[in-house]
Amino acid sequence: MPDKLHIALVIGSMRTGGAERAFLNLSNAFVKAGHRVDLVLVEKTGSFLALLDDGINIVDLNAGQAKRGVSAFRNYLNDVNPNAIIVAQLHVQLMAMMAVGKANWQGKIILNEQSTFSQNNKGFKKQMQYWLAKWFFRKADAITVVSKGAADDFVEYFPSLKSKTTVIYNPIITDQSERLAAEKIEHDFFKENVPVIVSAGRLVVSKNFPLLIRSFAAVVREKEARLIILGGGPEKSNLQVLIDNLGLQDSVSLAGETSNTLAFFKQAGIVVLSSDYEGLPAVLIEALYCNCHVISTNCPNGPAEILQEGKFGVLVKMGDEAGMAQAILTAIKNPRSANGVQRANDFMQIQ
16 A cells, blocks of 8 residues: 555544544544545534645535445545544444445445444344344455454454454544633633533433433532533434433533533543543543543543543443532632543544
8 A cells, every 4th residue: 555545534424422432543544644535424513624734635425324325435435535434333333334345446344343243232123233233344355343342242243353343542632622621611600610520422322411400400409510412413302302301400510511521620620521431532531631620430441441441530430420419529629630641642643
């Protein structure tokens, strides 16, 4: 292969999520290194589009759903002929592999696993995708997984791919992180002289924001505080109902999507992750970079690996509302520590 490559990164969209953030940073880094980069999207949407380097060519398959994008991606491969494709998200990976089978293209295929595969393999639809993956994934040249725990999980499902599977941490901290963290956030909660806790992620069941909200309800019974949850998703209305039922309308804000979580984290100083499972949660790494108190459920996979079993933050048992509430109260009563910055830099984009 030539030193300067034509690389296609393939993903569903650029909505705010961990996989999308990883592909944002990878795309920008590859362009900075002098490579030709196409960002191929099933649907061209999402707030991260605004943060892409101008040198990135955005390819919109305009398919709406990955299963409808096979023909468009096959045509892209035949017409453009990149040296390599890097593909995230199971439904998009299956689309890409089906297209490769029908295309006159001989480049390298790298599949990127951003989460815990077993946790995403539940239900009839996901089981069908898994059986398709068993057939198609063997044709990949390499599989990269974002944490050791997630890699072990992946290999358990695909033992024949163990020799092709490598752990590569996402590049979370970039040359833009310092500037982004310094931006001023205009949110009413920051105008009040009360502690603010921030969490971020897609509003989906796996992020278990109800656990955080119920824990926060216990916090405000002892100490006045505010909670900002960043992100959008299908669980928004359910979360708002829970907030209303608990009487937290004035102290919890579902603030929607943002392309700059770092600024929220920096201003707040306390960041909480309440997920049931992850892969390598960027939220925790960004929080460490911002000198925040970091609290996370000890879920599979990523939090214990990032926080080094609690050295750089508090790990709470999954489902432990009282434990999470106590961890938040302790963080409120103590000044933030800077000892997490060095750990965050272990996830720095190569300059």
